[in-house]
Amino acid sequence: xxxxxYCYETNSVIPAKYARRKKHQxxxxxxxxxxxxxxxxxxxPKISEAGxxxxxxxxxxxxQNCDHYHPPKEISNxxxxxxxxxxxxxxxxxxxxxxxxANDYIPRREMDFLPTPEQIAEMIQNAVIAIVPGTxxxxxxxxxxxxxxxxxxxxxxxxxxxxxxxxxFANIFLSKQVVxxxxxxxxxxxxxxxxxGKVNGVYFLQTMKKFPxxxxxxxxxxxxxxSLNIPFDFTNxxxxxxxFWHGGAPVILKDRYVLExxxxxxxxxxLAPVEGETRGQVS
Ligand SMILES: [Zn+2]
Numbered sequence: 313x314x315x316x317x318y319c320y321e322t323n324s325v326i327p328a329k330y331a332r333r334k335k336h337q338x339x340x341x342x343x344x345x346x347x348x349x350x351x352x353x354x355x356x357p358k359i360s361e362a363g364x365x366x367x368x369x370x371x372x373x374x375x376q377n378c379d380h381y382h383p384p385k386e387i388s389n390x391x392x393x394x395x396x397x398x399x400x401x402x403x404x405x406x407x408x409x410x411x412x413x414a415n416d417y418i419p420r421r422e423m424d425f426l427p428t429p430e431q432i433a434e435m436i437q438n439a440v441i442a443i444v445p446g447t448x449x450x451x452x453x454x455x456x457x458x459x460x461x462x463x464x465x466x467x468x469x470x471x472x473x474x475x476x477x478x479x480x481f482a483n484i485f486l487s488k489q490v491v492x493x494x495x496x497x498x499x500x501x502x503x504x505x506x507x508x509g510k511v512n513g514v515y516f517l518q519t520m521k522k523f524p525x526x527x528x529x530x531x532x533x534x535x536x537x538x539s540l541n542i543p544f545d546f547t548n549x550x551x552x553x554x555x556f557w558h559g560g561a562p563v564i565l566k567d568r569y570v571l572e573x574x575x576x577x578x579x580x581x582x583l584a585p586v587e588g589e590t591r592g593q594v595s
Contacts, residue, residue, distance in 0.1 A: 314367040314380045317344035317355050318432060320423045324442035328365035329405055331357035343423050345432045351378035352429035352436075375429075406454040406477075407446025409469035410499070410558065417469065418443050441467050441474075448580035449543060451499065452556045455481060456584065470558075471497055484532070490523045490569060495561035503586065504534070504555045506546065513538030515546055517555060523569060532562050534571040534581070544583040556582040 319326045320343040331344065344355050344367055351374050355367035374381040409417070419440070427435070446454070451468065455477050458466060463477035470480055475498075484502035487493045493500060503520040515536040522529035534555070536542060544553070559579030562569040574581055 313364070314346060314348075314355060314369075314374075315365075316347060317357075317367040318347050318352075318436050318439060319344055319442070320427070320432075320435070321420050322418060322440075322442065323421070323435065324439050325436065326442045327405070327444065328357050328367050330442070330444045331367075332359055332365045345427075345429075345436075346374055346378060346380065347436055348374070348378040348380060349433065350429070351375035351380070352432040353378075354426075405444075405446065405450060406458070406466055407444050407451050408441055408467050409443045409445045410451050410480075411445045411447055413443055413445045413469065414472075417472075443469060448499070448556060448558055448582045452582050452584055455499075470499070473497060484519060484521050487523075490525075490532075490562065493561070495559070498558075500557045501554055502532075503552060504583075505552055506583075508546070509535075511538060517553075519555070520552075525564065525567065525569060528567070530568040532569045532571055535573075537573060540573055540581075542581060542583055552586055554584045554586055556580075556584065 314328070316325050316327050317331070318324075319331070322342070325347060326344070331342070344357065346353050346355050346367070346369060353369050353372070353374055355369045357365065358368045359365050369380070373384065454466075455463065458477055460478075463481075464479070466477040468475050468477055468480045480499055482494050482498045482500050484493050484500060504517045505520065507516045508514070509516055513536075517534040517536060518531040520531070522531050536546075557571065557580070559574055559581075560572070562571045564570070571581075
């Protein structure tokens with residue numbers, strides 16, 4: 313099953329899962345081609361009844377030498393209707409850009425002639441990195457899923473800068489002063505403790521890391537208000553977690569550092585359990 317295809321309009325190789333996501337700027341009229349050497353036929357993003365995304369070459373199918381070629385009688389299998397692949401066999405979605413992405417960063421061109429397979433093969437050689445935007449939650453999930461040593465191999469566009477999954481994440485533990493943390497243009501993370509407030513839906517978070525403030529030290533505090541929706545299981549209060557933050561630096565309020573709630577589309581907060589730790593172990 314073909315999971316990625318070359319997109320002419322964006323000159324990049326795009327996962328079927330992304331080609332199906334209508335919320336992004338990709339046009340439904342975009343043209344996709346099989347990336348297999350010697351095939352390069354026109355394909356279309358499809359979704360099977362099981363919800364799996366793939367590219368299908370219809371009506372004529374792939375070139376006979378292509379790995380994705382199936383004899384005509386098996387066409388129903390190609391569509392994934394009779395034999396849908398289990399979802400876990402699919403590559404985890406690894407965005408190449410943190411939302412939002414300015415339109416200028418997705419270069420597009422119009423296709424005014426149908427390129428030959430040879431021309432497509434050459435274009436694939438010169439393809440640019442596909443801009444596949446993801447939410448902070450999706451980017452953090454991909455980061456957690458990647459092997460530590462492998463993260464540098466995965467590009468990540470944040471704002472106007474190309475970074476990778478290794479250098480785009482800054483752990484506050486590594487900075488001595490609050491001002492040393494690269495609050496702008498990166499994803500900041502660190503351990504936090506979480507305590508439930510008296511009001512339902514309110515939680516108090518503070519970083520384990522403390523920074524000098526005047527003659528004292530202060531953790532960075534964050535109050536999760538009831539109105540702020542963070543997809544995280546707070547039901548076990550008094551847990552330790554990871555906080556991921558993309559936005560501005562904390563402010564000083566009442567002699568302590570306070571992270572203000574996200575107040576515009578370019579600020580995000582996300583929480584994820586600490587790796588390998590059972591909930592409730594830390595009091
Ligand atoms: Zn093919």
